[in-house]
Amino acid sequence: MGVMRMGYAHVRVTDMAEAKDHYANTLGLYETLSQDGRVYYKGWDEWDHHSVVLEEGGVGLVKFGFKVEKAEDIDDIEKKAQTFGVTVERMSQGENPEVSDGIRFTTPSDHVFEVYHGQTLIGTEVGSHNPEAFPRHLVGVGVPGLDHALITCDDANLMTKFLQDVFGYFVTEKVATSLDEDADTIASWMTNNNQIHQLAVLSGPQGKLHHFAFKLGDWSEVGRAADLFSMDDVPIDVGPTRHGITRGQTVYFFDPAGNRNEVFAGGYAAYPDRPTVVWTPDQLGKGIFYHARELNDRFTSVLT
Amino acid sequence: MPTVTIDPTGEVIHLDPNETILAGLYKAGYAYLIGCRRGGCAICKVDALDGEFDYERPVADTVITDTERTDGTCLSCRAVPSTDITIRLRGETLRLVNPFLASINAKARERAEAYAAAQHEKNNLSTTTKEM
Numbered sequence: 001m002g003v004m005r006m007g008y009a010h011v012r013v014t015d016m017a018e019a020k021d022h023y024a025n026t027l028g029l030y031e032t033l034s035q036d037g038r039v040y041y042k043g044w045d046e047w048d049h050h051s052v053v054l055e056e057g058g059v060g061l062v063k064f065g066f067k068v069e070k071a072e073d074i075d076d077i078e079k080k081a082q083t084f085g086v087t088v089e090r091m092s093q094g095e096n097p098e099v100s101d102g103i104r105f106t107t108p109s110d111h112v113f114e115v116y117h118g119q120t121l122i123g124t125e126v127g128s129h130n131p132e133a134f135p136r137h138l139v140g141v142g143v144p145g146l147d148h149a150l151i152t153c154d155d156a157n158l159m160t161k162f163l164q165d166v167f168g169y170f171v172t173e174k175v176a177t178s179l180d181e182d183a184d185t186i187a188s189w190m191t192n193n194n195q196i197h198q199l200a201v202l203s204g205p206q207g208k209l210h211h212f213a214f215k216l217g218d219w220s221e222v223g224r225a226a227d228l229f230s231m232d233d234v235p236i237d238v239g240p241t242r243h244g245i246t247r248g249q250t251v252y253f254f255d256p257a258g259n260r261n262e263v264f265a266g267g268y269a270a271y272p273d274r275p276t277v278v279w280t281p282d283q284l285g286k287g288i289f290y291h292a293r294e295l296n297d298r299f300t301s302v303l304t
Numbered sequence: 305m306p307t308v309t310i311d312p313t314g315e316v317i318h319l320d321p322n323e324t325i326l327a328g329l330y331k332a333g334y335a336y337l338i339g340c341r342r343g344g345c346a347i348c349k350v351d352a353l354d355g356e357f358d359y360e361r362p363v364a365d366t367v368i369t370d371t372e373r374t375d376g377t378c379l380s381c382r383a384v385p386s387t388d389i390t391i392r393l394r395g396e397t398l399r400l401v402n403p404f405l406a407s408i409n410a411k412a413r414e415r416a417e418a419y420a421a422a423q424h425e426k427n428n429l430s431t432t433t434k435e436m
Contacts, residue, residue, distance in 0.1 A: 058364040059344040235341045258344015302339035
């Protein structure tokens, strides 16, 4: 099936001690490795070795990893990326701890993507034999896992095409300059399975991170997460609210280095044959923040 | 105890020791465009027209360039003034959102000024005594 999901987000943080406190104690991720100045985490319901990597020094994205189902999928994606005109390099097993061999390339949006087919299996925190519903002693928000990311680039049309051609993604929702057939894409939300989006792209500067998101179950968990952010003095950007786009329920907030995080719940099931939802710029406020119905000062400008 | 003066509107805000400009202004009931509050997004940059400040925590090169470290650019969420400082916001005006905090801050500034004046007087007196 090719790409299964965004497997990891690797980001820079200015102060590792503060970042560890945020990701472990506020979000409740499980630390699985600390090596060469990097700290690796997984959520309780993730089975692979890690989904978040922190690296001290600077802010913003280092790279994303995408996990494919089979080793052969790597060759297929390599060919498609090359056909698109992107230079692809091979990476060997162990270049990233506990991650298989694969490929690495810089996308037309100037982000580094790695594609791999295996990670050391740790297992979820509830196991897979007659499991309980959730671990009893979750810390903080207790996020179950990584969900998706939003990145910016100067040509959203091109990056959308790239993800369609190379990853086999389809567009579930988009913001277009108008409802005309030939309208330009301002932003698009993409996936290749029932998850409403694995990756979204927004017009803006090249190579920037808007946010990466962790999944939650429902509204009440999103509200509880926001309460915990207040308790831990985590700056909330917006929410709890709903996105018109994807229908997801959300809180945007910042990690101690200023990288935007999100907790995201809901979103309807995506299908490739479902008509793409189109939003026009005059309704973008409602599309992003369904209740306030206007963008805040930070949505298009605060990036790392 | 440094103060922050806003150019050109003239508000004067009293800061506690080691307080950042952003933290001080918000604690005094004022608001302006800020983002992550944590040195990552660069949106809260202002121009320091007069006075000294330090970044007491690491600031990424992608957020403050080498040029910006010397041209008066001030990342207000990380900048801790070491002297009285005058700043100008970029393309907006400071908004007063909590007048109660502003009046508490004004009183704190008056007390700090009175204390500083008293200290000054005392030092002058002791100098005079020595001279005698």
